[in-house]
Amino acid sequence: MMRKTVVMLGLGIALTAWSPGHAAQASPSLVATPCQVPPGWDQVDAKVVVFGEMHGTREAPAFVGNLACALAARGERVLVAVEHDVINDDDFQKAWAMPEGSFVAALAKTGWAERNDGVGSEAMLAMLVGLHRWAQMGRKIDIAAFNGSKDEAQARRFAQLPGQGPHDAAQAENIRVAAARQPYDHILVLTGNTHARKRPVTYTRIAFEPMAMRLARSVPVIALNMKSSGGTSWTCELKPGVVPKPNVPITDADVECAAHPLGKDADLDRAPFIALGSLPGQQPDPDYDGIFWLGPVTASPPAVPAQSPKRNP
Template sequence: MRNAILPLLFLAFAGCAKGPVATTTELVAQDSLCTSPDGWHAVVQRDPKFVVFGELHGTREAPAFFGSLACSLATDGEVILIAIEFSPYHDDALQEAWNSDEEDFENLLLQAGWRGRRDGVGSEAMFELVRDLHRLRMAGHAIDITAFNGAGSEDQREKFAHLPGQGPHEAAQAENVANAAEKRSYDRVLVLVGNLHAQKQPIDFGRGAFDPMAMRLGAYGSVLSLNVKYDAGTSWSCQLRADFDPKTDGSPTDADIECGPHPAGATGFFDRKAFIEVVDQTPDSAGTSFDGFFWLGPITASPPKAPTEDEIMR
């Protein structure tokens, strides 16, 4: 089947790109275009309902890796759901964009949580990921999308209010993904989220241990969760300015937050292109936070797609 759709795929993923900015697939490992990474077969052997990719926000490479895999599965005929870490309050706008034609899509997508964001979640690379997968959907491939980040209603907020620490947010994330997954018979649900939420063991920041999203998601179906590993580079994030001193400056304000490319130290060293490694299931691995990792290589910061006017002027 792959050979029959390759001309269409090149048109959908590359031919429609505008200007010099690289598309999602062009940013994936040098010789990849709409391919599953090495090691994906180990995920398929586990046959999870949900595959969670715990990323570092604000890189070009993580959305590119995720997008290439999603493209490969969809063009192989799988029915897939993409879950992105945007507020469920933006999901209606996201669905409107997803169901629009190519001419209206980008403007509608900007209204679905991108406009005005300064952090790495609303990055150019994330925007390109969704745009490119929408082009595949318009070409007839079975790709759906959902926004799941946190409570989407007061009822949902109250439902999980009894949980300690960050538990209510994590539980709402998991329920939102699970609810979206029930709307159709999906071959696979792919979740792209910050790697804190992707953990499968309780976390305690001192306000009571809570179950992260991926751990909660296990109540709705089998979960395989992968942590990101990368070589040194940069990521786009919002951090307190280096000279901020709470003793003299008090509580931080927006003016004390600096958004931009920040150094990111290496979390792994592999002299090879992007790949997945799944850890063997043993008694010793039962208490680990992840089922494996995905390797990106060196990372580079991806700036916001549609920052505020103040951010543009900085």
């Protein structure tokens, strides 16, 4: 049996089953247990910390949620930024201001059914529900959705950038705007690990500057790459036997969104932690400042399953 990651206990969250028909009526069961700052956090000396995850695990959102909870328990003000569409951020803020009984229903209507790629997972929703409860109890925790362009003016401003550059430039600007709303002690950004890089992304057809690299030009940023001992994650991948063809678009019928194997980065029998540099015995990755270790990981399916997969950059 796979060892459960310790940080999952930090928020004490168990979600009921979700479906498009009853997601808005479902209510999570929450059991409050103490949150703890993970070992290694004392090495982090930047206000903005970008956690680059492989989307679709239960453990990555739980890790960030546990950390936000622990920091807020110290009396610090924390912003948690998630890779949901910025055009839904106003609705996120309205939901955040609602009482606990109304929060899940309101939040589940804000684009979750369009995300079948791990970003709109049960674990992501569980993280937000747990943090909302802490905020309702008086802890200084806020959330923000930062993905994509907020309007046509922003899209035009970055349109000249190559490749995926416009998308990541908008992400960085949206985080800066959200971070300026309050005098935050910490901004915790949970995003795909491509966006979390601090050097140009060159493995794509057209090289571009990722979000964390652009964000670091205006504020000190620590970028951490997710590491695990393997398991599964919920991802949208080409079905077995499907071979992409030049100039032929990939369709929904070519893609399977499901729990897929995730390879291990190391064999460490350790509870989750943060380390600047690299895992023991490995070379540092120059694209990141360090790592956050999760141990074994398990796939987290969509909180509100989509009728068809939507893949996002």
